[in-house]
Amino acid sequence: GAVVSQHPSRVICKSGTSVKIECRSLDFQATTMFWYRQFPKQSLMLMATSNEGSKATYEQGVEKDKFLINHASLTLSTLTVTSAHPEDSSFYICSATPQGRGYYEQYFGPGTRLTVT
Amino acid sequence: GENVEQHPSTLSVQEGDSAVIKCTYSDSASNYFPWYKQELGKGPQLIIDIRSNVGEKKDQRIAVTLNKTAKHFSLHITETQPEDSAVYFCAARTPFRSGSEKLVFGKGTKLTVNP
Numbered sequence: 001g002a003v004v005s006q007h008p009s010r011v012i013c014k015s016g017t018s019v020k021i022e023c024r025s026l027d028f029q030a031t032t033m034f035w036y037r038q039f040p041k042q043s044l045m046l047m048a049t050s051n052e053g054s055k056a057t058y059e060q061g062v063e064k065d066k067f068l069i070n071h072a073s074l075t076l077s078t079l080t081v082t083s084a085h086p087e088d089s090s091f092y093i094c095s096a097t098p099q100g101r102g103y104y105e106q107y108f109g110p111g112t113r114l115t116v117t
Numbered sequence: 118g119e120n121v122e123q124h125p126s127t128l129s130v131q132e133g134d135s136a137v138i139k140c141t142y143s144d145s146a147s148n149y150f151p152w153y154k155q156e157l158g159k160g161p162q163l164i165i166d167i168r169s170n171v172g173e174k175k176d177q178r179i180a181v182t183l184n185k186t187a188k189h190f191s192l193h194i195t196e197t198q199p200e201d202s203a204v205y206f207c208a209a210r211t212p213f214r215s216g217s218e219k220l221v222f223g224k225g226t227k228l229t230v231n232p
Binding site for chain 1: 148149163166206219222223225
């Protein structure tokens with residue numbers, strides 16, 4: 001149980017284009033989904049927290065207009081990187097917390113490797 | 118805000134030996150402490166966690182201990198195997214009353230188990 005998927009696993013795009021990454025909880029409904037960014041050999045950096053049906057909460061320093069997050073249902077959240085640039089190249093990982101009181105666990109997806117050329 | 122320190126950054130052990138990774142946190146109100154294992158090119162996998170009302174938790178070869186007074190928690194892996202080689206992250210959950218239910222991660226420990 002507690003499986004989170006991401007699509008695509010890898011994407012290469014040209015500078016200036018937009019890329020959408022999907023995050024799905026496959027066997028549970030998620031109260032909250034999180035989006036992280038991870039640089040090589042570094043820790044996970046939280047970008048934003050999203051709750052179904054409401055606006056995402058972004059961490060300080062993360063551009064809202066550049067990283068658009070939509071949490072349309074209890075099993076799906078999307079991250080759109082708009083007008084991508086080479087410095088946006090990174091490993092993006094989502095996580096989800098099961099719905100219901102008392103759930104603290106975050107289950108992570110397999111990640112999406114974004115390369116902007 | 119919460120700050121999590123993790124040590125060591127790298128750890129090399131012989132197969133069959135034990136491995137211990139330690140983390141400290143700054144916010145005494147933090148109430149949940151998970152450990153994740155991340156293999157190269159993959160997402161983190163939750164391997165064990167502990168809540169602040171418990172001092173120790175064990176799952177087969179893996180155990181976690183928590184000292185709330187000292188604000189530190191540790192991961193213990195016994196009888197290590199080569200497949201235990203990975204990067205391990207500790208994290209602390211900031212409490213709900215802060216308005217932010219998020220995990221703050223340590224910088225990770227690269228564990229290598231030599232056959």
